[in-house]
Amino acid sequence: MEHVVSLTDRLASIGGRRSSAGRGHIRVDGVAITFGSGRKAHHAVMETSLDIKPGEFVCILGPSGCGKSTLLSSIAGYVRPSSGEVIVDNVPVRGPGPERGMVFQQYSLFPWKTIRENIVFGPKVAGRPKAELEAIGATFLEMVGLAKFAQSYPAELSGGMQQRVGIARALANSPSVLLMDEPFGALDAQTRLMMQESLLEIWSAFGITVVFVTHDVDEAIFLADRIVIMSASPGSVIADLKVTLPRPRSQDMATTDAFMELKRACHERIRAESLKAFAQQSQ
């Protein structure tokens, strides 16, 4: 993990980029989301409230189809809640914005832009001067260990590399919040573990708020300060667990009693929900 060890130093070299401390307070205030209306109305998310502290790493865990992406989309600003609202740093969310970076599951890099162009896209559309773009590009390419792929196109990179670029692209825009929707869901198990470790290192260097959607219990426990479990569709929060495992985390912790205990707790709640979801689908 040579490429992330000295991350803190490198970030310091583009001064001011660590000032996200204190920002990134997310309040989900009675948000409910319904698609369609009348008889075709589909309740994707039932009234949900969450308070996410600046710098917190929160995982949203739940069976597929329960509304995790929809809830995250309301924080990102892609979906307007049918009722309630999302407030980030005291500003109500009205649409997508650069202070809320987004990482998708896959295929979200601009295929016609080189890796470097992808990474500096945010600062570039914000009209940053060329010299600054150079510095940002170099720093973030190095951060994710892809400096030699600067001039490559996304399709020339493996899935894991593409996802690192996705993270770098979001962070290069210095957001106060990083929203991630099953970002490692399409990766093989080995790559996924590596990605989780580098994400934690990046997160601790940035001190940024992360909301991370996953359906993988181990992933949630390994990453999170706090796990929010959602019920089967229509989704609502059924549990909010603190993860007290010490940091920095390592994959060996997966065999500790504390980890096992948490895993049991999560599975217990999810099993009930999955059964419910399964019953609904087979009706």
Next chain:
Amino acid sequence: MQDALKHKVAYAGPASVSVEPASAATPPAAPSPPRAHPGAREETRETRAGGRPPGIGAARTGLNAVTAWFQAKAYGLVVGTIGLALGLGLWQVLSVNKVNAFINFSNVPRPGLVFEAFVKQAFNPVFYVHIEVSVLRIAAGFLTAAVIGIALGTLMGRSKFGAALFAPYIEIMRPIPAVAWIPLAILMWPTDEASIAFITFLGALFPIVINTMQGVEQTPAVLVRAAKSLGASPLQIFWNVILPAALPSIVTGLAVGMGVSWFSLLAGEIISGQYGIGYFTWNAYSLVDYPDIIVGMLVTGALGTLSTALVRLAAHPFLKWQRRAR
């Protein structure tokens, strides 16, 4: 590390394979995966896509790709030449023997006569005036169609209102052949020149509008979302996301439109003007100069092919990312 092989990117176009040296600087998290060797299937795709030379990426694969490319090229060249020779031979046999079995070849000049007529015209300055006039008409009609077609296609692809408003016009006017427009075009436009350019414009317009619309519609929503979350304005999204995403489709529309504008042009030139390659062909028929008819036809075909190739060539640098896809 096989994840790269499993997750093929949706935009992968005709592939030229590139190999990154999997060496020192590769981070440990995801070592560069083994790259597929240029296989027979890739070669066929490359050939079908017009046999464009491989991009920079392939240069790095070294000799293998180059050899493969030449092999693929040579195959097409050899088979194509044999096919042409057979066709010419058949033409020769049918026309020399004045075969008249349902289809009548007795008035079809044999290849040698056509070639003679072609050489004669090649030394005739007036012939070049015909070509020049036609090319200028195509340029005017096609360029106007490109600008209006891309704008209209984008509008229709992005806005439900725009699509609903213009769809009836496109649907009704698209099947109307260029010749059918001739009377109205003559009545509407002040000069013959303008009516010919108008007919050329109409021919190119529809393929461009329809392909642009489809390309724009197929822009992955996730890319638009990503751009919005990175702070891009609607105009920046148009230039950085929608236009590049639709470009392969737009280029197809332009190439098809270029072909259609040539045969619309011919229709227009038959009725008016005293110059143009279409006029030349039609005039040869009036003068019962059969070899010149075929010269006119073949030159039209060559100009059409050439200008279509030019359209694709112009788009080439902007589609580099597609060729570099694995």
